[in-house]
Amino acid sequence: MKIDILTLFPNMFDGVFQESILKRAIDSQKVEIHIINFRDFSKDPHQKVDDTPYGGGAGMVLTCQPIFDCVRSLKTDQSKVILLTPAGKTYQQKMAYQLSSEKHLILICGHYEGFDERIKSICDYEISIGDYVLTGGEVPAMVLVDSIVRLLPGVITEDSHLNDSFQNQLLDYPTYTKPRVFEGMEVPEVLISGDHKKIEEYRLQESIRLTKENRPDLFNE
Numbered sequence: 001m002k003i004d005i006l007t008l009f010p011n012m013f014d015g016v017f018q019e020s021i022l023k024r025a026i027d028s029q030k031v032e033i034h035i036i037n038f039r040d041f042s043k044d045p046h047q048k049v050d051d052t053p054y055g056g057g058a059g060m061v062l063t064c065q066p067i068f069d070c071v072r073s074l075k076t077d078q079s080k081v082i083l084l085t086p087a088g089k090t091y092q093q094k095m096a097y098q099l100s101s102e103k104h105l106i107l108i109c110g111h112y113e114g115f116d117e118r119i120k121s122i123c124d125y126e127i128s129i130g131d132y133v134l135t136g137g138e139v140p141a142m143v144l145v146d147s148i149v150r151l152l153p154g155v156i157t158e159d160s161h162l163n164d165s166f167q168n169q170l171l172d173y174p175t176y177t178k179p180r181v182f183e184g185m186e187v188p189e190v191l192i193s194g195d196h197k198k199i200e201e202y203r204l205q206e207s208i209r210l211t212k213e214n215r216p217d218l219f220n221e
């Protein structure tokens with residue numbers, strides 16, 4: 001998979017792709033990630049990328065030209081273009097699965113007060129990572145990349161995502177490791193029993209309990 005990230009703040013991405021699972025995925029060529037400053041595509045003599053909103057109002061709005069030209073220089077018939085915006089559809093694990101089967105993603109990070117509405121005409125998806133407003137689309141782009149890349153074949157063992165939270169509308173069950181007793185808190189007996197059927201049943205019950213407790217909305221679905 002190839003992922004192009006269009007941003008005005010490329011330095012924000014320093015580090016995130018250079019550690020742990022994402023680094024391994026890049027090093028083993030499961031994914032190729034490019035950070036592109038779309039200011040470089042501005043035809044304005046001062047490389048301006050924003051302007052005041054028609055109709056008045058606070059702040060600056062990203063203009064069409066740099067983003068249109070940048071996207072057009074990258075896009076092929078295998079590309080999906082994604083705009084990160086708090087006004088988009090809420091991102092969920094099933095979308096991560098869907099996007100993980102694409103060949104090429106172009107992520108556009110909005111900034112300032114917003115972007116010219118016409119930019120949506122070159123996008124396949126408008127995605128929000130949740131009901132809160134961030135300073136820009138950079139952190140949301142990192143969230144998408146992380147959640148998608150871990151699903152690519154061979155990046156982590158398949159078993160690890162079979163039990164992920166949100167798989168089958170349930171949150172992941174609790175896990176424990178050594179020691180058996182820590183500050184008086186004991187590992188549930190069943191996990192030490194060696195009875196795999198009982199362990200499976202316990203984990204399902206715990207998933208159900210946790211989902212009811214923390215995410216009644218998911219449970220009722």
Ligand code: ADE
Binds near residue numbers: 086
């Ligand atoms: N830009 C600012 N806030 C955002 C959010 N919640 N999701 C996606 N992009 C954003």
